[in-house]
Amino acid sequence: MKRVLIAPTLLDAQLAVDTLSSLGIVTHIFNANAAGALGEVPFMQAQPEVWVDDDTQDGHAREALAGLRNAPVRNEKTCPHCGESSPGNFLSCWQCGRALPD
Known part of the structure; x- marks a missing residue:
């Protein structure tokens, strides 16, 4: 497994997972419920993370997420x-x- 994204919010993580799932990339969200721990744990350890199951799909997943980030608003x-x-x-x-x- 490889981490491909540290998302600012759980919604952003879910959008990334939905995008990758539509491409056939199996993903998982870690720290989905960690927002309640903010203040008790460091900020970076409480942000949602998107991980891909197959390490060989890491590059493809990062490209898809970069395209999503740079997509024009329509x-x-x-x-x-x-x-x-x-x-x-x-x-x-x-x-x-x-x-x-x-």
């Missing part, structure tokens, strides 16, 4: 009221709260 909407960009799946502007165009 389908952004610009608010006609304040000009702020919001993700395409938002119905209202995160900045001013007004309805976004379809």
Whole structure:
């Protein structure tokens, strides 16, 4: 087993695991429940970690995660009221709260 990612949050770790699983890479998340230990253990020891089962898939997993990290944000909407960009799946502007165009 090899660690391929130290994630800032459990959600980020799960997104990485889902991405790798869709590529057929078997993964595990360690420290999934360690956030409650913050303050008792060092910060870096409480962050979620993504590990791959097969050491030979380490490089492929890292490439996939780098592609995920560098992927452009798609389908952004610009608010006609304040000009702020919001993700395409938002119905209202995160900045001013007004309805976004379809």
